[in-house]
Amino acid sequence: MPEQPGPGEGRRPGRRRSEVSREAILQAATDLVVDQGYAAASIEKIAQRAGVGKQTIYRWWPSKGDVLMEALARKADTFIPLPDEGSWSADLRRMLEDSFRLGQNPQIAELLRALMVEAQLDPGFGTSFRTEFLERRRTALATLVDRARSRGDLPPGLTADFAADVVFGVIWYRLLAVPGPFDADLADHLVNLLTRTSA
Amino acid sequence: MPEQPGPGEGRRPGRRRSEVSREAILQAATDLVVDQGYAAASIEKIAQRAGVGKQTIYRWWPSKGDVLMEALARKADTFIPLPDEGSWSADLRRMLEDSFRLGQNPQIAELLRALMVEAQLDPGFGTSFRTEFLERRRTALATLVDRARSRGDLPPGLTADFAADVVFGVIWYRLLAVPGPFDADLADHLVNLLTRTSA
């Protein structure tokens, strides 16, 4: 069954999208953001560095933010695995370690910063960034919280929303507001904070 | 001590800075950020709306971020009072309520978002934003933590740095990533989280 076009859809005529150009654009965007800062990553420069016409970018991505989002997906495996580690604290630690690993990578950290900036500058992209990226990570954490609640090892009074505010709040704050990498023991502190039972 | 020129400095001759223009610029910047979003707040538009020459902005502020910072200071009393409320939880609650009050004000919230964006776009301003704004708030919280430690009612294992990451992380994350106002009970949750003694 070799690549059969869906029923009723057919295969439109015309030249197919160039995978080479797509890759070049995402790599150029990443390089510019990482090497020269987000302010330098104009569509113009991305196209030039990628050896690509500007139209090829505008044809496939609705905004610069979406280019960056795909560039991030290309660099980082943004899929969040949620294996059951047996306890709330182990589940949480695993998720924190996965997240921090991304934040430690300078390229990914720069892309994340750029995405949050773009979300503020372009309200349209802001919405899709929230629903397609931020919200998904909140949902993943909510799954862990639900699992803990079933198990019965969730600290009383801890809601999924509040846990997400704390976990992702700390991560984004460190990315945006505090220069330098994450402290080594930040994950420990967060796990401790969110697993201690109240008196 | 009425406006005495320091020795060696003198009062130079020449026209004095126009307070009217200064006010108009800060107000125009605020209006644009609030009404049309940060992307619309160009120096060009600020000057035009304020009825001011562009040079007057460049003469008095090193970057657009600094204009916004002063615009914020004009809108919000950014001084953080630190009266001793008698306990770590009361001190913390007081600080959270002060901070949330700012975040509830849409004008101030927009300015804060704009400042964080500008800090990412302009590395020079980023540094001064961190040291002159973000760092001061961390220091204020650290004062409360120190006071609690002296009193002996600080939860064990809680450091000033980590408390700041959590408190300001949550606030900034809500500002930047979650649309809408702060939940009413967010402060409660945070106080609970950061004051519970471990088992």
Add this chain to the structure above:
Amino acid sequence: MPEQPGPGEGRRPGRRRSEVSREAILQAATDLVVDQGYAAASIEKIAQRAGVGKQTIYRWWPSKGDVLMEALARKADTFIPLPDEGSWSADLRRMLEDSFRLGQNPQIAELLRALMVEAQLDPGFGTSFRTEFLERRRTALATLVDRARSRGDLPPGLTADFAADVVFGVIWYRLLAVPGPFDADLADHLVNLLTRTSA
């Protein structure tokens, strides 16, 4: 020498040129030039309006000018009949009337203007326009001049080249430089001018 159906020419395999597309292209080019002006008549728009792929245009015509030239030939009978009217003045009048008839037709006039513009913009087409269009009309007039010289009723001192400069100069100048149709008595004036004997 296989591959020989016709003598020396061969009928290559493959689909034959679509006469429908050819017609549609020429009509679309004419419509665009007439309705929206030459500046609007891009290859892109011609192809779109004709419901044709751009490649089909590039495959069959070496330049936009050649499309226009063929569009003109399709609209106007560009063959110049040269019946002997018995005298220089009658021959000349007949030719002028034939030429003016074309110039009166707004569609043809627009196409002619477009051709002259294209000849300036595209030097390659300029050459072929001159040799295949302008030069032929000069040659036709030269035939009349030769005939008059044989007859002996050519005004002394009038050369074929100069007569062509005057006749076609006036026509093109009116087309390009003077808005509106040709004066009714312009032909009379030209005939008078070019047939008067010197004192």
Add this chain to the structure above:
Amino acid sequence: MPEQPGPGEGRRPGRRRSEVSREAILQAATDLVVDQGYAAASIEKIAQRAGVGKQTIYRWWPSKGDVLMEALARKADTFIPLPDEGSWSADLRRMLEDSFRLGQNPQIAELLRALMVEAQLDPGFGTSFRTEFLERRRTALATLVDRARSRGDLPPGLTADFAADVVFGVIWYRLLAVPGPFDADLADHLVNLLTRTSA
């Protein structure tokens, strides 16, 4: 009375127009048209070659045609002197020689071609080119015709309009349609043609 601004007009504030840039733009436009042909003379290239921002061109000229018109005025003394040479034939010859002198200059000839092209491509400019350039030359010739009529040495039946059609028709036709310079004896032929009395 040194340079007094007109009453009620004043001197607007702000930096004054840069004469250096104006000159550079006109020269760059001329160079491009002459060296690389009109098709290469984009606003973009003119600005780049002149070392000037594009806005500086758009600020001062309503269209590319107007730039070319001023570039022509800078190269050629477009003022048409009309001294009384004593006879229609001498007046006419003088005007033809003035006009041909311009046409002999390759730079001016290229600019004239470009102007006529632009007049066809840009209807707005076409109107101003006709009224501000072409019409003025017709008027100048009409002055000579009037003078001849007063003197009584105008060939009967020759109107100013028709004389203009012939004179400028030949000139423009040679510029646009016939490559190479003007024939040396073209002026002679024209003078002869337009001064012979009818039988």
Add this chain to the structure above:
DNA sequence: ACCTAACCGAGACGGTACGTCTTGTCTTGCC
């Protein structure tokens, strides 16, 4: 009452980027 210095609004300057359009070429799958 001058003089000099610094500020002010206005606005032109050389640049860079925007998002769109067109050019001529290069694939596609269908006919």
Add this chain to the structure above:
DNA sequence: GGCAAGACAAGACGTACCGTCTCGGTTAGGT
């Protein structure tokens, strides 16, 4: 192999801002 469709690199379009640089005009000491 022609054809409609349409992606591609290139580059011009006219506009918006950037940060700088004049302008004429206004305040302010200092003389």
